Amino acid sequence: MEPPTGAKGQLIIGGIVAGSFAFSLIANYIGYGGKTSFLFWITTVVFGLSLSANILNALKLTMQWQFWFLYNTVQCIKALTQGNFANVGKYIFYIINSVAALLLWTRNGTAAKGTVAVA
Template sequence: MLKILRMLNHSWLFDLLGIVIVLVTAYTSGYFFNDLKTISFFANDWWAKYVPFGVISVISSMLSVLSTRLTARLNKFGNIVGTGNTIVSGIIDFLLGNSGAVLTYPVSFLINMFAVKGWAHYGSKRVNRASDFKKWLPLMIGFAIALSLALNYLAFKNTSSLFWLASAVFSLSLIPNMLNIFKIEDQWLFWIFYNFVQLAKAMMQGNFANVGKYLYYIVNSSVAYPVWQNARQSNGIKKIR
């Protein structure tokens, strides 16, 4: 079973499937053909129709898939791609109406930068467990929740249901991103839970494009977790020898 999971984790066909999901959903929804004039802020600017906003967004989504897949393979370039793409994703999200993006994405960018340094520190083979950081883990989780609440309160200026939803979702993404700094295998359990939450949200909204995307991410996280576990155990055996 583990051999099959390893093959899937390193499969370029599975990478291609993620890209195809992004392209097909963007094309069938018509989003692929949007230009910058579809954004209200640029609606009256003549030059905006020449900026392929939909194409740029799709490229950003494909880079997100690539980043996730490389990270699952314990490839350090996943964090590097993710760090650069965070800037593009933040701008896109802000233009699409997420005013809180100016607060949340800089935090995500910094965390990704720390992940690049963290992975360089631990090397290509080492994988850690949450129990290796049991003194710090509750503090990390508490900090992620508090930071999410604070940033979203600054963005929403109230405690509406949308505020609580945004805070919960951002917390669920912050925690595994922070665990990724230390190459902790348990981050994938948090990603599985996060993607299930996003899947439920997409199904309730009838956003079937996102349904496909989050199903893909659930499979990716479910495959990555045992592969990372095995990498840690194998590395531990080599150290003992």
């Protein structure tokens, strides 16, 4: 599959992200019974980032690694908020992993930002 480029590509990726966050908001609103709280909002952000990153992963776009970095950072904050320090350590490892993966996928200029890294 050819990677989306230019304005059309930005529109497609923007649609993926917007759709992911809209679905996350609706699902969490239903799941939390219409009650919002800090945990509701952070869960909504985490789920939206996860959906976006998974779709970008399915398309083999290097941009996914920035989403995984954000996802893991927000999950780390969520774990800190809940006092779950085992998960804090886990997400610190995942943050390092997402940075390393981005560097590996873009090493030697073989995959430009937002392009297919694996043919």
